[in-house]
Amino acid sequence: MQGSIMDTACSIDTGSYEQSIDMGILPLSLIQQEGQGQAQDFFITLIGCRLTSYTGELWKTFEISFDGPVNGDYFSVSGSAQGIALLLTESNGEYIYPGKKTLPKSIKPGKYILNYQLKVVSNDTPLRAGQYQTSIRFKLDYY
Numbered sequence: 001m002q003g004s005i006m007d008t009a010c011s012i013d014t015g016s017y018e019q020s021i022d023m024g025i026l027p028l029s030l031i032q033q034e035g036q037g038q039a040q041d042f043f044i045t046l047i048g049c050r051l052t053s054y055t056g057e058l059w060k061t062f063e064i065s066f067d068g069p070v071n072g073d074y075f076s077v078s079g080s081a082q083g084i085a086l087l088l089t090e091s092n093g094e095y096i097y098p099g100k101k102t103l104p105k106s107i108k109p110g111k112y113i114l115n116y117q118l119k120v121v122s123n124d125t126p127l128r129a130g131q132y133q134t135s136i137r138f139k140l141d142y143y
Helices: 028-034
Strands: 040-049 061-067 084-090 110-122 137-142
Antiparallel strands (some): 040 110, 061 137
16 A cells, blocks of 8 residues: 655545536537537636645645647547547636646635636548547646
């Protein structure tokens, strides 16, 4: 058995650990005409946020990064569907690129809800209807 104990500015709400986001049924014609589908909102809730560590170190900001299979600036998918990828954005529309940190955000004491959107987009290869899935992980870095 092994483990570790970490001191972090915030805890991640248990409902935010493993989310399954249903992108719904998307008509192939929509991707052909618009190049993208409708955005699906999802949230990451941070709880118990504090500005000082147990050792007295001050935390001011955090950055979040998302990792997963990559298709250029998008997250790739697997399955029988082809010609698509997933675009991840902040709620303000700012792109989040796989493996790249977001702009720093100020740590606020208490509860903090991070708002994001996922969207199916064309990856400029031939489209084929079918099922798709992927896994995307997130990581928080405190400063």
